[in-house]
Amino acid sequence: MTQTTLFPMSLVGAARRSREGSFVDNMRLPVHRWFRYSAGFSAQWVEHEIKRRSGDRTITVLDPFAGSGTTLIAAGQSGVESIGVEAHPFIARVAAAKLLCDGDASEYLRRAQEVLKLAVSSEPAALTYPTLIHRCYAPASLDQLDRLRRAYVLSADGSDQSELVWLTLVSILRVVSTAGTAPWQYVLPNKSKAKVAEPFTAFSRMSHLIASDMEEIGRNSMNRSTLFVGDARSCSDVCDDSVDLVLTSPPYANNYDYADATRLEMSFMGEISGWADLQAKVRMHLVRSCSQHVPMKGSSVDTIVSHSALAPIRDELLTVCRELAEVRLGRGGRKTYHLMVASYMLDMAQVWLAMRRVTRSGGSACFVIGDSAPYGVYVPVVNWLGRLAVHAGFDDWKFEKIRDRNVKWKNRKHRVPLVEGRLVIAG
Ligand SMILES: C[S@@+](CC[C@H](N)C(=O)[O-])C[C@H]1O[C@@H](n2cnc3c(N)ncnc32)[C@H](O)[C@@H]1O
The missing domain is CATH 3.40.50.150 (Vaccinia Virus protein VP39)
Incomplete structure (x- = not known):
């Protein structure tokens, strides 16, 4: 490799x-x-x-x-x-x-909010995901996730902010899924959760958490x-x-x-x-x-x-x-x-x-x-x-x-x- x-x-x-x-x-x-x-x-x-x-x-x-x-x-x-x-x-x-946690928290949050705004205002598209994904998300959630993903891809430029937005998106995928997760992180499509977060809300919440951690950590950056x-x-x-x-x-x-x-x-x-x-x-x-x-x-x-x-x-x-x-x-x-x-x-x-x-x-x-x-x-x-x-x-x-x-x-x-x-x- x-x-x-x-x-x-x-x-x-x-x-x-x-x-x-x-x-x-x-x-x-x-x-x-x-x-x-x-x-x-x-x-x-x-x-x-x-x-x-x-x-x-x-x-x-x-x-x-x-x-x-x-x-x-x-x-x-x-x-x-x-x-x-x-x-x-x-x-x-x-x-x-x-x-990248010692980066500029407000710059990151601005980028994450831009991506969210773009996703919210975008039109639904035809979904071409593997079967596993259709089994793990309710159709309405998958639609929001897809819009977030397309918005991220449109804005992706390899910058620190862009990588942090990528992480924001991948880090909400479990909490917004109806599928269970085994103790060792294997996904369990046959085991469903009753209560799941809505992707736009989860993305917004996660981006605020990341930004506040960055602010806290940035004070001691090394x-x-x-x-x-x-x-x-x-x-x-x-x-x-x-x-x-x-x-x-x-x-x-x-x-x-x-x-x-x-x-x-x-x-x-x-x-x-x-x-x-x-x-x-x-x-x-x-x-x-x-x-x-x-x-x-x-x-x-x-x-x-x-x-x-x-x-x-x-x-x-x-x-x-x-x-x-x-x-x-x-x-x-x-x-x-x-x-x-x-x-x-x-x-x-x-x-x-x-x-x-x-x-x-x-x-x-x-x-x-x-x-x-x-x-x-x-x-x-x-x-x-x-x-x-x-x-x-x-x-x-x-x-x-x-x-x-x-x-x-x-x-x-x-x-x-x-x-x-x-x-x-x-x-
Ligand atoms: C027990 S986990 C370590 C977890 C880590 N302490 C953390 O903070 O997440 C072992 C890691 O070794 C990685 N790994 C397995 N084979 C490897 C290799 N040949 N070279 C480097 N990493 C490898 C796995 O992908 C896995 O992430």
């Missing part, structure tokens, strides 16, 4: 222990609340970590899985320079727009973040020995599909015409952490695990993957977890090699991560990642547990106890 600098970014600038790996708190915080994206972590925890690990030093923070930009925005609010890498093009654009649309496995835009602290939450090996999480938004904006497009447009750029990403054809566990980057865990990895390959034969879905786990570990081994290259000697890394158990087969992800980091040239690793997982739910597909926490790498 081509790595593009989106912008030299301008930006602004201790969560409760039980929540420090969660995105929930962010939805109450200025800027962070502009777009809901699952599987992030708390911005307050990031700020706390940066303070704790930097002391009085001037440091550069890297988030190689930057997502919607929590680390970068929190780093800015802590007065620290930061670099982000994100491979999901739609989410990278969301993060880039959020990083201008010190750079975001790349790129691949954490190479970090090819990040210079050697340029980073002091890596702070991130990578994908877990838990079959979560980041591409599917933005299917509604990308379908509405015309970036994909259906689920099948997600593979080429998004999934193929990402770490292989879901089975949809790893087809049977052309892949073999033995070939994947023979890679030298996996040497320290090869035998254990092979044992787990062989068990998964056997278990799948008795399961209806026959998911390719054996290939997913092998590919995930190889991808993450390459991430460590990239982290070693870009991290200064004596630097550190903190990955919020959990282990997993596809088909009930335990995969010691944390332990393996720690050892792969040392194999890549770091000195040492330790794990600080945040919480137990899979201990209280009775309806899970398996009862294997799991943990989630911070994998802390030194060296």
Whole structure:
């Protein structure tokens, strides 16, 4: 994938222990609340970590899985320079727009109001959206959304204001939809909500919220973040020995599909015409952490695990993957977890090699991560990642547990106890 600098970014600038790996708190915080994206972590925890690990030093923070930009925005609010890498093009654009939060709030609001005015006064047009969109919106709502989209497209010029208007539009798509949203942001067209906001009203409300957050944040602006649309496995835009602290939450090996999480938004904006497009447009750029990403054809566990980057865990990895390959034969879905786990570990081994290259000697890394158990087969992800980091040239690793997982739910597909926490790498 081509790595593009989106912008030299301008930006602004201790969560409760039980929540420090969660995105929930962010939805109450200025800027962070502009777009809901699952599987992030708390911005307050990031700020706390940066303070704790930097002391009085001037440091550069890297988030190689930057997502919607929590680390970068929190780093800015802590007065620290930061670099982000994100491979999901739609989410990278969301993060880039959020990083414009230190811009001119009244200029942005003026542009958003112009777009709204144009939409309100425009005529309805023939709607040519994918089926998913027709299933997720009442006809009257879709008509208003379509008018907003056409008004945005007419005024779009790539400026900061224009990108923020784009974000305003995509950030209301869930609240104005009759479809439900699963906890991990998958859209559920079969599950309908009784009460939904009207798009013109939601757009106006959201633009005022964004403008007021910009006014609040602008007072502390820092201008010190750079975001790349790129691949954490190479970090090819990040210079050697340029980073002091890596702070991130990578994908877990838990079959979560980041591409599917933005299917509604990308379908509405015309970036994909259906689920099948997600593979080429998004999934193929990402770490292989879901089975949809790893087809049977052309892949073999033995070939994947023979890679030298996996040497320290090869035998254990092979044992787990062989068990998964056997278990799948008795399961209806026959998911390719054996290939997913092998590919995930190889991808993450390459991430460590990239982290070693870009991290200064004596630097550190903190990955919020959990282990997993596809088909009930335990995969010691944390332990393996720690050892792969040392194999890549770091000195040492330790794990600080945040919480137990899979201990209280009775309806899970398996009862294997799991943990989630911070994998802390030194060296
Ligand atoms: C757990 S989320 C991080 C969320 C983030 N902390 C936030 O604030 O939104 C992991 C992110 O890694 C991204 N990702 C997956 N594979 C990647 C790759 N090879 N390079 C860069 N980013 C990748 C996903 O698209 C996803 O946004």
